Amino acid sequence: MKNLTRSTLLFFTLLVCVNAAGWLYYVIMHGTVTRGMSMIRTTAPLLIGGRNGDETRYVLPVGTTLYEDKSYPEGFTRYLVYFNHKGPIDHETVTMEPNYGGSVVVPQWLESIDAVTLNEIFKRFPLSRRDVAAAVKANEIRRDDLIEIIGEMPE
Template identity: 35%
Template sequence: MEKTTYVKTLEPLLLRSEGKSEDFHILPSGTALYKYHDFPEGHTTYIAYINIKGEFKSKTVVSDKINLVYPIWADTIQPEQLSKLIATTPISKDDLVDILKARKMTRDDLAQIVREWKD
């Protein structure tokens, strides 16, 4: 039996759908991602397994395309996005620390963000 290989995120990632809300949605640090496919355009598709407990509102869509996959996109969080992220998105202290470390931001950088924060 072959051992499973995956990557574990060390920082939160921003999730977005094409043409959808500009609100931030976060994939938390520590999420296991399973590599699926590398594209020549420079991006990689990963699979994240999600357990859903209970019923949820949905609809079944039948595509006229064979093997259609409609992915969401994930990006690293950039320093200039941090102020809006903090103001509009529930984010844990640990995830915030991981973002700051990943972007090599200092306490002074964070203090500047807080000073510029608009309520």
């Protein structure tokens, strides 16, 4: 009887360990930070503000999926976005300091782009003839569309 109780206890202990290992494997392989978060996909490009309010602007392309992280009472929402990158990234290491509380979040600001702002961006980043040709070919714009666009341009 004592042997039967010992083997039963060993069996259940082993069963619990296997079950725990299975759940751990599932969480590691299939669990992500964004699991269960609301998602949106952008339908217009968004401006990404420069660090510390500098004048540099970058553009987040149309079709980017954003994961809603947290909404704040001040009236803004923080989103997460994923990027893939091949090769090494020029970087500096962030040293974890006690006042960070184990996490450093330094979000950048996103803004919707109006026509005036978009025009200002193109003034700072002029497009060459080759750039325009590549963009037109990539977007499959027809000759008639180009004629219409050129007709709307100022002299």
